[in-house]
Amino acid sequence: MKQRLKKWRLFSIFAILTLVLSGCGEPFLSALKPAGEVAQNQYNLMMLSTMIMVFVIAVVVIIYVITLIRFRRKKGEEDKIPKQVEGSHKLEIIWTVIPILLLLILAVPTVASTFHLGDTSAMDKKDKDGNRKVLVVDVRANLYWWEFSYPDLGIITSQELVVPTDQKVYFNIISSDIKHSFWIPPIGGKLDANNDNVNKFWLEFNSEKSEEAGNLFYGKCAELCGPSHGLMDFKVRTMSQDDFAQWVDDMQNASEPQPATDLAEQGQEIFADSCLSCHATSPTDQTPEAGRVGPNLATFGERTTIAGYLEHDEEHLKAWIRDTQKYKPGNKMPSFDENQLSDQELDALAAYLMGLKIQQQ
Structure with a gap:
């Protein structure tokens, strides 16, 4: 009896969890x-x-x-055989x-x-000027x-x-x-x-x-x-069609990001020496696909996460640069320890990256 009660309790817990979790969708x-x-x-x-x-x-x-229920064995009818419907x-x-x-x-x-x-099929349709309609x-x-x-x-x-x-x-x-x-x-x-x-x-x-x-x-x-x-x-950021047209215009006419502080300016130099071979900082960069090794960082300062899931702040950015494998095992970005990047240089690089936002010409 106790074993049955435990099983029913366990079933009840799972039933309640199922009901609760059904409302967890965001x-x-x-x-x-x-x-x-x-x-x-x-x-x-x-x-x-x-x-x-x-x-x-x-x-x-x-x-x-x-x-x-209907064909259960009944007392006094143990030998009774129900009507067979085989071949109906x-x-x-x-x-x-x-x-x-x-x-x-x-x-x-x-x-x-x-x-x-x-x-x-709409992807292949173009107007008289040769531009896609979608x-x-x-x-x-x-x-x-x-x-x-x-x-x-x-x-x-x-x-x-x-x-x-x-x-x-x-x-x-x-x-x-x-x-x-x-x-x-x-x-x-x-x-x-x-x-x-x-x-x-x-x-x-x-x-x-x-x-x-x-x-x-x-x-x-x-x-x-x-x-x-x-x-x-x-x-995925969604916006109205008018706002999207404005976003496209902003991206197409963005100027090269300029460091806002001396520390960020130092970080720009470090970036050029250590990171530029893999990462671009322009949203209109036309480097061939084979040469685009790392993510484009043109809007890095406007993003909501670092490495796709870390909080977007300088501390998490510096932690990511120091040990990329700790946060995303198997990724292709190298880590930079103290021998490759001093704490001061890391601060400067983080300041520069956090300032990468779309600037208008």
Whole structure:
């Protein structure tokens, strides 16, 4: 009896935890709170398939319970054999037709959605001047960071994707090394990033849902890619189409960032000697892909995180530079100990990096 009570207590605890955790989804991260057409489509398909599965389970359980009760062994009827229905054409037709109907109910919208969501033909359409009519973003996945290039706008960013709301944004997904997977849970996805072919798809960001999420969504790598897979995050900033046009203008006309203090000026010199071979500081830098070893740092001072997940302040930045493997094992950025970078030089470099913001000409 005590063992049974313990089991029921354990079951009750798990049931309560399930109920509590069901309300933990945040609008900027939860796939169960769709914020775009693609995510809504996928959510509807999930709900449809779940309802079909629940219906099938319920029917099977009901039949099972009825059978247990109706055909249970009764006192005085131990030798009674119920009527046998083996070979019943009626029953065979029923349990053949019903699964076919359920499969059709699920297959028709699934196939229709697959073709609709996979239609990227608009990427190839151009106006009379040869310009694309839609916004295209090239996504390049790396160990363990993300690069976002706007080929028609001449803009490159890293770790933070900026998109307009209420319009389709088309993506070319590729990897520089091993397989990754591009996923923004509330918006839709996921799509593999391979190093031998380009995958294409589109997403749409709903303006009302974006405002509810604070115009900021979290992106993830959804493919196990190494020891820092769980830390391969990026942020998505959404804005109105007018604000996005202004952002594009600001990025295209940004001037070379100038250090605001003597310490930052010293840091600029250190950056040029130690970091410039891997990192660019201009959002319009056109270095070939093979030469873009590290993230573009043009807007580093405006970001919300360091290395994708650390708090954005000088202390965490300096800790990251000192020991990158401690915070993201397996990443390709070298660490700089005291023999390579003194504390004073580290302070200067951090001051310079935190001041990297878009400056207008």
